[in-house]
Amino acid sequence: MDIKEYEEFCKNSKYGNFMQSADWAKVKKGWIPEYVAVRDENGKINGCTLVLVKKIPILNTAMLYAPRGFVCDTHDSKTVRKIFEQIKLIAEKYHAYTLKTDPLIDETDFISIKNLVDLGFVYHGEKRGYDNTQCKENYVLDIKDKSCDEVFANFKSKWRYNIRLAMRKGVECKFCGEDELDDFMELMKETGRRDGFEIRSEEYFRNFLQAFHGNAKLCITKLDGKVLSGALLVNYANVASYVYGCSSNEYRKYMPNYLMQWTMIKYAIESGCRTYDFCGIPYWYDETHKNYGVYRFKQGFNGKVKTYAGEFDYVFRNGVNHIADLAMKLKKLV
Incomplete structure (x- = not known):
């Protein structure tokens, strides 16, 4: 993935956010950045996301986090699915057990919420205040x-x-x-x-x-x-x-x-x-x-x-999900 091309799209998109930028990845020491971009029929980027990877070596797994992602029209289920398919490849690469994201979509944007839930995400709209990684309001x-x-x-x-x-x-x-x-x-x-x-x-x-x-x-x-x-x-x-x-x-x-x-x-x-x-x-x-x-x-x-709608989680490996979450909390890695 050409980072310059990714950044050019992200910073000029109305769906862009500083937490999805390549610059934000430089701030997040201890996380490995992975970049996803998908293209339209003309070869132009029409959606992207930054995925931050936190390894948990003792369990041979990792947590994936797409802060304020995805950078696209989340009503476009085809683009959302294409981005997610690329994220699944990242999950395989790092043996990730989960993906967390907290997109900049309104809590009443039921189309976008449904598009993520239809992919298998668990929606945590009930979370309030400090229960969320990023503030919901x-x-x-x-x-x-x-x-x-x-x-x-x-x-x-x-x-x-x-x-x-x-x-x-x-x-x-x-x-x-x-x-x-x-x-x-x-x-x-x-x-x-x-x-x-x-x-x-x-x-x-x-x-x-x-x-x-x-x-x-x-x-x-x-x-x-x-x-x-x-x-x-x-x-x-x-x-x-x-x-x-x-x-x-x-x-x-x-x-x-x-x-x-x-x-x-x-x-x-x-x-x-x-x-x-x-x-x-x-x-x-x-x-x-x-x-x-x-x-x-x-x-x-x-x-x-x-x-905003709040957090969505996708679990790739049920067997290690709870153990890995506990390890992350104990080490204060999230």
Whole structure:
């Protein structure tokens, strides 16, 4: 498979996603990338998917994962089947016991869901929140063919006020690269301690920035040289995705996160993106959940909740399925 040709199709497809890119494969250390592409009657690619392979040597098997795959019109059952037939060859190569995928299809897209189920996939639409590998619910903002003024005017009034307040108070926001990674990591550690989640390593974030060749950026806010908040944004397939964020416990009254989001949204608009993806809002529907504040903050930018179908599993080897799943969990490989 010609990776350049694969990447050209993926990044220009309306079904493309940064987690299906060859650049994402470089970020996922410890996984072996395999690329699948199928063609129409004219020899042009009309569907593809990245398959990440995690070997489990002790059991002579492997887990396959197609993150946010397949990159095609999933209503087209013929193309979906052709992609899956190629994946089965990969499964044979690695003696894989299962394939997991979480495609970017809506939870009400029953045609796409049926096309996968008809191939033998088990659909896990009942999973919620942290039970999924990738968040099932994202918050997205439509910015296609819109100006910065139009988008800003549509924010809730308090959000517009807070953005202007941050600027009046002297908060500055800029994009940067690895030069600000140390400060970003300090804030990420602080955020992890405050909110109770494990953080990725500095090496992971460095790999992320390097792999996407300038399409992944750090966004940092500062006040008088003090770093207040940070984010990692990736621009791929005309979608700008806010993947990671962090902020200081101090200086919240200066509203740095509001200005940071606006800076990233402006960049997305000026870059010609059709969507700004705030990414996950797990448990957005539960006002009592500790994560509800994430949704409350994002919804002020006046986007919409996007609920995906969720996860699909295909089992190739029933005999090792449960044992291998247990081994993966014990080693924290998923």
